[in-house]
Amino acid sequence: MPGTTNQAAVREKARHGDIFLPVNSYHCLVPVTYRELALHWHEEMEITLIREGTSDYRVGQEPFRAEEGDIILIPPYCTHSAYEIPGRTMVSDSLVFHLDLLGAQGQDLSASKYLRPLAEGQLQMPEVIRASDRGYREIKETFLGALDCFRNRPPFYEMRLRENLLHVIILLFEFGYIREPQEGHSTFINRLQLRNALQYIAEHYREKIRVADLAGLSGFSESYFMSFFKQYVGMSCIQYINHYRVQKAAHALEETSQPVMEIAMDHGFDNISYFNLQFRKEFGMTPREFRSQHRKGA
Numbered sequence: 001m002p003g004t005t006n007q008a009a010v011r012e013k014a015r016h017g018d019i020f021l022p023v024n025s026y027h028c029l030v031p032v033t034y035r036e037l038a039l040h041w042h043e044e045m046e047i048t049l050i051r052e053g054t055s056d057y058r059v060g061q062e063p064f065r066a067e068e069g070d071i072i073l074i075p076p077y078c079t080h081s082a083y084e085i086p087g088r089t090m091v092s093d094s095l096v097f098h099l100d101l102l103g104a105q106g107q108d109l110s111a112s113k114y115l116r117p118l119a120e121g122q123l124q125m126p127e128v129i130r131a132s133d134r135g136y137r138e139i140k141e142t143f144l145g146a147l148d149c150f151r152n153r154p155p156f157y158e159m160r161l162r163e164n165l166l167h168v169i170i171l172l173f174e175f176g177y178i179r180e181p182q183e184g185h186s187t188f189i190n191r192l193q194l195r196n197a198l199q200y201i202a203e204h205y206r207e208k209i210r211v212a213d214l215a216g217l218s219g220f221s222e223s224y225f226m227s228f229f230k231q232y233v234g235m236s237c238i239q240y241i242n243h244y245r246v247q248k249a250a251h252a253l254e255e256t257s258q259p260v261m262e263i264a265m266d267h268g269f270d271n272i273s274y275f276n277l278q279f280r281k282e283f284g285m286t287p288r289e290f291r292s293q294h295r296k297g298a
Contacts, residue, residue, distance in 0.1 A: 027093050039233060045096070077121035
């Protein structure tokens with residue numbers, strides 16, 4: 001779901017609705033809403049319609065370019081990110097909803113056979129459905145019905161919203177978009193192992209992090225973990241750690257008057273030259289230049 005360029009949380013901390021109605025909608029205009037939506041995951045399912053323009057996405061292992069009309073599907077617990085294409089804009093609408101809203105925790109057959117496995121991340125779906133794909137029109141119209149219901153709150157909107165979202169899920173099953181992973185449950189297991197590593201980085205990024213420790217946490221050898229991490233995240237483990245630290249440091253540059261040297265040290269960098277190098281790679285400017293352009297209240 002949307003954030004600003006400096007929000008690099010792994011497990012997204014935003015609340016998508018509340019316990020009574022665990023769903024929220026998001027309207028994004030890139031690059032105004034964000035330039036980079038850093039890698040993150042959440043327990044909810046997310047469906048996004050690209051209204052116009054284009055942007056780069058990564059959902060799970062797959063990077064792709066999203067175009068006008070595309071429907072992007074993000075299952076629960078799946079890491080994802082999005083990026084501005086320089087000089088291009090993108091407008092999208094998303095619904096992020098917990099499958100408990102649809103009865104995933106129920107004891108009936110539909111919950112145990114369809115909704116709960118989907119909620120637990122055990123089923124597979126494509127990253128994007130395009131206008132030429134089967135069932136596109138029906139899925140899009142039903143999604144727009146859910147979006148309109150959530151935003152305009154007609155009478156009995158709570159039940160109508162649930163009905164529309166459930167209908168979207170039914171259509172995804174009906175047209176063969178939600179299915180068992182071809183490799184059994186390895187996709188689900190890999191997501192859990194990756195999630196553990198990403199969560200550890202989020203909690204310990206200020207400290208020295210050894211790849212060997214992350215590999216052990218995931219139950220892999222160090223060499224396999226490095227290959228596994230790059231395959232699923234799209235960058236090496238060291239690159240991701242630097243990316244995460246720099247994004248957090250950028251937030252501190254915006255929000256505080258703390259000296260650059262202290263920010264570097266507080267965010268896991270023990271060498272200011274290396275911090276400056278990594279920061280320039282990430283933002284194309286020095287930390288001081290970034291602060292002067294982005295400092296809140298300046």
